[in-house]
Amino acid sequence: MERKENIIEVKNVSMKFNLMEEKVDTIKDYVLKIIKGQMLYNEFSALTDVSFQVKKGDILGIIGFNGAGKSTMLKILAGVLKPTAGEVVVRGSVAPLIEVGAGFDPELTARENIFLNGAILGYRREFLKEHFQEIIDFAELNQFVDVPVKNFSSGMYARLGFSIATIVQPDILIVDEVLSVGDYRFQEKCEERIKTMILRGTTVLLVSHDLSLVKNICNRVVFLQQGKLKDYGDTDIICKHYEEECNVVR
Incomplete structure (x- = not known):
């Protein structure tokens, strides 16, 4: 049996943002506060020490509650953001739809x-x-x-x-909730195109709150919770853990 290589490696990735404590209305006020050292920030950790691998040809779902860090992770994988700490290795061409x-x-x-x-x-x-x-x-x-x-x-x-x-x-297609926009018929058409790309060898990373979609097309799932890796593995197992967590939250 052929052993598939890792096309993506996420190694101990953390991402922090500095959020301004107060609203600044003009550029002049912003510059003056910077010069005077009066600009105060709150540090927000969007991701903390997250690690996982994606094999070539995998269809990876990334799930979690709002604010879990899903979109931040995709932007890092797409090269839009640079992580505060850790390393991301991406081997191949990327088509981001984030x-x-x-x-x-x-x-x-x-x-x-x-x-x-x-x-x-x-x-x-x-x-x-x-x-x-x-x-x-x-x-x-x-x-x-x-x-x-x-x-x-x-x-x-x-x-x-x-x-x-x-x-x-592309070698890698990154999709963030885009399939939730538009009518049902077009969503089906998008799913069919993604399935065709998968059959041709494209690796897909998908963020979605639609668990049925994740179960339908993904073979692996990353479950993020409050910026940390809660679980990672087989789709059915991880989706079951996620549903159990949803019931606890309710």
């Missing part, structure tokens, strides 16, 4: 944002031209190609973002 409309300019049209967002993801302009119609067709936005995306609903944002991010076959 926030609806991230990388879009609201003043630009869908057409223009395809090239902007695609460039951010590292796609060549020639590639985007070649696959432009495929992106629009999947997002079901043919009537809105030249409409500024500031006029889009959250569902339309999600459809366009998902279509751009998944037009290629």
Whole structure:
């Protein structure tokens, strides 16, 4: 039996943020407080000493209650944030879909944002031209190609973002709650595309509060609680622990 290599290694990762104690209304006030040493912060630990590995071809679900650190972890894995402590090793190309409309300019049209967002993801302009119609067709936005995306609903944002991010076959696809936006039929279409990518060897990291979705497509699950690794392992076992924890909280 072939032994799969680790495509992601999370080693003792911690993430802390400094939150301002008081609201500052202007840049001038902010600068003056910095100069005078009057800016006070509260330190917030979003993640504390978290470690796990992801094998090539895994479909990893990341679950937990609100504020558990799930989205922070995905942003670290996507390279958006640098951890305060610890190390993350990612082997392969990453297509992050971690926030609806991230990388879009609201003043630009869908057409223009395809090239902007695609460039951010590292796609060549020639590639985007070649696959432009495929992106629009999947997002079901043919009537809105030249409409500024500031006029889009959250569902339309999600459809366009998902279509751009998944037009290629990345080594790693990172998805954060995007499938919860939009109608049920489009969610099913997204699930089918993800399953196709999985069959072709893409490793998927998925944050979702939809436990049925996690059970349906994930083979491994990370359970975060208050920024710490509560549990990690087989999907059925970890989801059962999570459901038991939900019952305790209720």
